[in-house]
Amino acid sequence: xxxxxxxxxxxxxxxxxxxxxxxxxxxxxxxxxxxxxxxxxxxxxxxxxxxxxxxxxxxxxxxxxxxxxxxxxxxxxxxxxxxxxxxxxxxxxxxxxxxxxxxxxxxxxxxxxxxxxxxxxxxxxxxxxxxxxxxxxxxxxxxxxxxxxxxxxxxxxxxxxxxxxxxxxxxxxxxxxxxxxxxxxxxxxxxxxxxxxxxxxxxxxxxxxxxxxxxxxxxxxxxxxxxxxxxxxxxxxxxxxxxxxxxxxxxxxxxxxxxxxxxxxxxxxxxxxxxxxx
Amino acid sequence: xxxxxxxxxxxxxxxxxxxxxxxxxxxxxxxxxxxxxxxxxxxxxxxxxxxxxxxxxxxxxxxxxxxxxxxxxxxxxxxxxxxxxxxxxxxxxxxxxxxxxxxxxxxxxxxxxxxxxxxxxxxxxxxxxxxxxxxxxxxxxxxxxxxxxxxxxxxxxxxxxxxxxxxxxxxxxxxxxxxxxxxxxxxxxxxxxxxxxxxxxxxxxxxxxxxxxxxxxxxxxxxxxxxxxxxxxxxxxxxxxxxxxxxxxxxxxxxxxxxxxxxxxxxxxxxxxxxxxxxxxxxxxxxxxxxxxxxxxxxxxxxxxxxxxxxxxxxxxxxxxxxxxxxxxxxxxxxxxxxxxxxxxxxx
Numbered sequence: 001x002x003x004x005x006x007x008x009x010x011x012x013x014x015x016x017x018x019x020x021x022x023x024x025x026x027x028x029x030x031x032x033x034x035x036x037x038x039x040x041x042x043x044x045x046x047x048x049x050x051x052x053x054x055x056x057x058x059x060x061x062x063x064x065x066x067x068x069x070x071x072x073x074x075x076x077x078x079x080x081x082x083x084x085x086x087x088x089x090x091x092x093x094x095x096x097x098x099x100x101x102x103x104x105x106x107x108x109x110x111x112x113x114x115x116x117x118x119x120x121x122x123x124x125x126x127x128x129x130x131x132x133x134x135x136x137x138x139x140x141x142x143x144x145x146x147x148x149x150x151x152x153x154x155x156x157x158x159x160x161x162x163x164x165x166x167x168x169x170x171x172x173x174x175x176x177x178x179x180x181x182x183x184x185x186x187x188x189x190x191x192x193x194x195x196x197x198x199x200x201x202x203x204x205x206x207x208x209x210x211x212x213x214x215x216x217x218x219x220x221x222x223x224x225x226x227x228x229x230x231x232x233x234x235x236x237x238x239x240x241x242x243x244x245x246x247x248x249x250x251x252x253x254x255x256x257x258x259x260x261x262x263x264x265x266x267x268x269x270x271x272x273x274x275x276x277x278x
Numbered sequence: 279x280x281x282x283x284x285x286x287x288x289x290x291x292x293x294x295x296x297x298x299x300x301x302x303x304x305x306x307x308x309x310x311x312x313x314x315x316x317x318x319x320x321x322x323x324x325x326x327x328x329x330x331x332x333x334x335x336x337x338x339x340x341x342x343x344x345x346x347x348x349x350x351x352x353x354x355x356x357x358x359x360x361x362x363x364x365x366x367x368x369x370x371x372x373x374x375x376x377x378x379x380x381x382x383x384x385x386x387x388x389x390x391x392x393x394x395x396x397x398x399x400x401x402x403x404x405x406x407x408x409x410x411x412x413x414x415x416x417x418x419x420x421x422x423x424x425x426x427x428x429x430x431x432x433x434x435x436x437x438x439x440x441x442x443x444x445x446x447x448x449x450x451x452x453x454x455x456x457x458x459x460x461x462x463x464x465x466x467x468x469x470x471x472x473x474x475x476x477x478x479x480x481x482x483x484x485x486x487x488x489x490x491x492x493x494x495x496x497x498x499x500x501x502x503x504x505x506x507x508x509x510x511x512x513x514x515x516x517x518x519x520x521x522x523x524x525x526x527x528x529x530x531x532x533x534x535x536x537x538x539x540x541x542x543x544x545x546x547x548x549x550x551x552x553x554x555x556x557x558x559x560x561x562x563x564x565x566x567x568x569x570x571x572x573x574x575x576x577x578x579x580x581x582x583x584x585x586x587x588x589x590x591x592x593x594x595x596x597x598x599x600x601x602x603x604x605x606x607x608x609x610x611x612x613x614x615x616x617x618x619x620x621x622x623x624x625x626x
Contacts, residue, residue, distance in 0.1 A: 214566075261388065
């Protein structure tokens with residue numbers, strides 16, 4: 001690194017290679033690093049992605065770490081200026097990224113343990129990175145349970161992928177929607193209603209990873225605690241507005257923590273006392 | 279370190295020499311009661327008795343708007359932008375030196391902010407012992423009345439036409455000796471400086487915290503749910519003035535701007551403020567600090583606890599600028615901390 005010209009604010013170029021529609025608003029983007037190197041991220045980390053001229057925004061990496069490929073995926077809901085601009089990109093387009101930044105899910109802690117993955121809404125996107133990383137080393141882990149909660153059936157994402165996972169038998173998949181329509185035949189209710197359906201859960205050896213909308217955490221954590229899972233076995237990834245990714249700009253502060261460097265993945269024990277966290 | 283005696287009549291020549299290579303900023307009166315550091319030019323009257331520069335010196339090291347990179351939209355190439363004009367800040371009061379020391383620690387620590395680092399390296403700080411104290415200042419009671427480092431030279435006015443100058447760095451000594459013939463300060467001059475300092479320190483204690491400032495983080499830890507936050511914040515206009523004038527506030531936003539051909543552009547950072555309504559808002563409009571009360575409390579916690587927990591110093595240097603800048607009259611760290619102290623008095 002040449003410190004004479006190095007600036008942490010300079011993104012490096014990546015090229016969009018594939019764009020897949022996941023729902024009315026959510027699209028998966030596959031990018032390729034122009035430098036030919038793998039992204040070398042850990043499950044749960046994020047990148048700051050620049051659509052030049054529009055702006056920069058943080059996105060969780062959705063693909064598991066890849067050692068031999070220089071591609072990575074993110075999935076994005078069209079909701080603001082940067083995400084709208086991203087939806088206008090076509091394969092071949094270039095954007096800039098900085099990162100990967102932040103903490104990751106402590107996969108080594110999960111080795112030999114049962115794993116519960118709780119994905120609310122778009123929370124499946126970052127958890128996918130963890131899930132597929134663990135599936136690649138399936139024999140290292142005990143029982144694996146995936147819980148997916150969505151508001152409406154039409155907002156479900158990665159539908160085929162999740163169905164396939166359920167079929168594979170590697171993961172027990174439980175799914176629910178809050179507001180069913182006539183096509184929906186599965187569980188109805190918020191995601192917390194799924195937890196009692198997990199039979200023979202061994203709280204002492206179950207590790208929970210969860211990502212979802214802010215409102216979800218409080219309830220799912222309470223439910224986990226009720227089942228006897230200790231708070232140091234619960235890991236959450238929190239959303240904040242990470243602007244700089246370097247712990248400087250102040251936007252992502254949770255009390256004195258900077259979500260961009262101290263998070264986004266936190267052990268629940270470490271944030272229990274922070275009033276602003278959950 | 280060495281201390282020299284310098285006479286007022288030497289200054290025009292020194293200033294002239296310095297301004298050949300540096301942008302030189304000195305304190306001047308803008309209008310009655312308003313002082314600031316302004317660009318020096320021959321003949322400019324220096325406000326030796328200024329109480330506080332209404333705008334903090336952070337703007338010289340961390341400008342309100344600063345380019346970080348330039349980019350080409352078509353090729354997606356990006357290059358860093360570094361601007362670091364050599365500059366001398368003459369007349370920085372100790373509490374502001376303290377604030378700069380804090381910015382050094384916070385911005386150069388972790389992943390160093392190269393833009394700040396470069397500007398800081400190109401800046402010479404000439405501290406200056408205040409002669410008067412702003413009516414809203416309370417720096418003496420928050421441990422910001424004196425500084426041991428962070429300056430290149432430390433000027434103390436010991437008479438109508440004389441100063442002692444304590445050397446803080448080799449760079450400072452070199453600049454001072456540009457016009458030759460340095461006179462070491464006599465014991466009498468040093469005593470004069472000591473007295474000048476004692477005099478102003480005494481006056482600065484008029485506004486004081488009612489407890490030892492090192493207690494602040496422990497005090498705040500007990501006050502998350504205090505009714506004070508709502509009482510004050512209900513009048514908050516969310517204008518961010520307190521953030522702007524604060525010498526230790528450094529939060530920023532990052533934005534893009536493109537030329538009229540939609541080809542090349544600049545990504546710049548701009549001062550942001552935690553008191554502004556959308557500061558903690560994320561995509562989809564979820565606001566993690568939706569109420570004025572949340573934002574108001576966050577600011578005081580940051581000054582009194584979060585920064586302290588990181589670097590062992592209060593994030594407030596007691597300059598009193600926010601007190602003057604606040605239109606609603608609610609920004610007053612001294613009042614807030616003292617009232618919280620009283621509120622919890624039964625626990626002490």
